[in-house]
C-alpha cells in the first residue's frame with residue numbers, strides 16, 4: 383500500500399527531525415546489571431529489575447522447573463483451561479503481602495489497567511487522574527469512556543478541589559495514581575488521596591509498579607507509613623523488582639470475583655505461562671523475607687545523589703532534568719563512552735521540554751561504579 387507507507391514515512395521523518403525517533407537496539411543482559419550492546423559491555427542504570435531477581439538462581443530454577451513440568455504456555459484463557467494451580471498460590475501470596483482479601487494476576491501491567499478500570503467505571507462516571515500517571519492508566523481510563531479530570535502532579539489540594547467540584551454529577555468516581563512515579567521517582571500523596579476518596583466515596587486505585595520490592599519494606603508505597611494507607615484497589619506488576627512478567631490487582635473478594643467476569647483483558651487473554659507464575663512466587667518469597675535486599679536500591683540511589691550533589695531521592699529512581707531532547711541524548715552518549723548505560727527519556731514518555739536522564743539503582747550496583755558515575759554526572763552533565 384503506497385499511501386500507507388508514504389504517510390508513515392513522512393511521520394517518521396518528522397520524529398527524526400525533532401530528535402524523537404526511537405529505534406530498537408539489541409541488548410544482552412548478562413547478570414541483571416551488566417549489558418552488552420553493539421559489542422560493548424556497559425553497566426546499566428536503566429533496568430527496572432531493581433533486586434536483580436531476573437537473574438537470581440532460585441527464581442530461574444523455579445521457572446525452569448515449572449516449564450519442564452507444565453510446558454511453556456498455559457493453553458487458553460484462565461476461564462477456559464489456563465488456570466494452573468500455581469496462580470492460586472501466587473494470588474494468595476500477593477493478597478497476604480498487600481493485606482487484602484483476594485488478588486488476581488493479569489498478563490502484564492498494561493493489560494491489568496486496561497482491564498481493571500473499564501470493568502469498574504463507565505461512561506457516566508468520573509476519573510480523577512494525576513497528570514503524570516503511567517500510559518496504561520490513561521489507556522484504561524479512556525477505554526472506560528468516563529469523564530477524565532486531571533490534577534497537577536502530586537497536588538492533593540487541587541485534587542480535592544476538583545473532586546468536590548465534579549463528584550456530585552457522576553454516579554461513581556475513581557481516583558487513580560501511580561504510587562511511585564516511574565519517570566520522576568517521587569511518591570504520590572497517598573494518605574491525602576485516600577482520605578478524600580473516603581470522604582467523597584471515590585474508589586482509590588494505585589498503580590505501584592515501582593513500589594513493590596523497593597519501598598515500604600518491600601510491600602510497596604502504601605506501607606511506607608504506619609498505619610499503612612488504605613487502598614482498596616492495589617495494582618502492580620511482576621516485571622520490575624519481582625524480575626519476571628505479569629501483574630496483579632489486590633482487592634476485596636467481590637472486586638476480584640467481578641474481574642474474573644468482566645475484566646476483558648483477563649477474560650479474553652491467555653493466562654501467563656506457568657514459568658512466569660512460578661518465578662513470581664519465588665521472587666515474592668525473597669521480597670517478603672530478605673529485608674536487607676529490599677532496602678538496597680534506595681540506599682544505592684542515595685549514595686549516588688550525595689556524591690553527585692543532588693537532592694536526596696524518595697526512591698531508587700533518580701531523574702536528571704535536562705529539558706531539551708538533544709541535551710539528554712548527548713549526556714547519554716557521553717556516559718555510554720564511559721561505560722554506563724543511562725537512557726535519555728524523551729516525549730511522549732515525559733512532557734515536552736522535560737527530557738531527562740533517568741537512572742534506576744539496583745541492589746547489585748557496585749559502590750565504586752556508582753561513585754564514578756556520580757562524578758561524571760556532576761562534572762560533565764550538570765557542569766559543577
Ligand SMILES: *Cc1c(COP(=O)(O)O)cnc(C)c1O
Pocket residue numbers: 490491492493516518560564589590591592619620621628629
Ligand atoms: C511498567 C509500568 C506498567 C506496565 O507494566 P508491564 O507489566 O510492563 O506492562 C504499568 N504502570 C507503571 C507505573 C509502570 O511503570
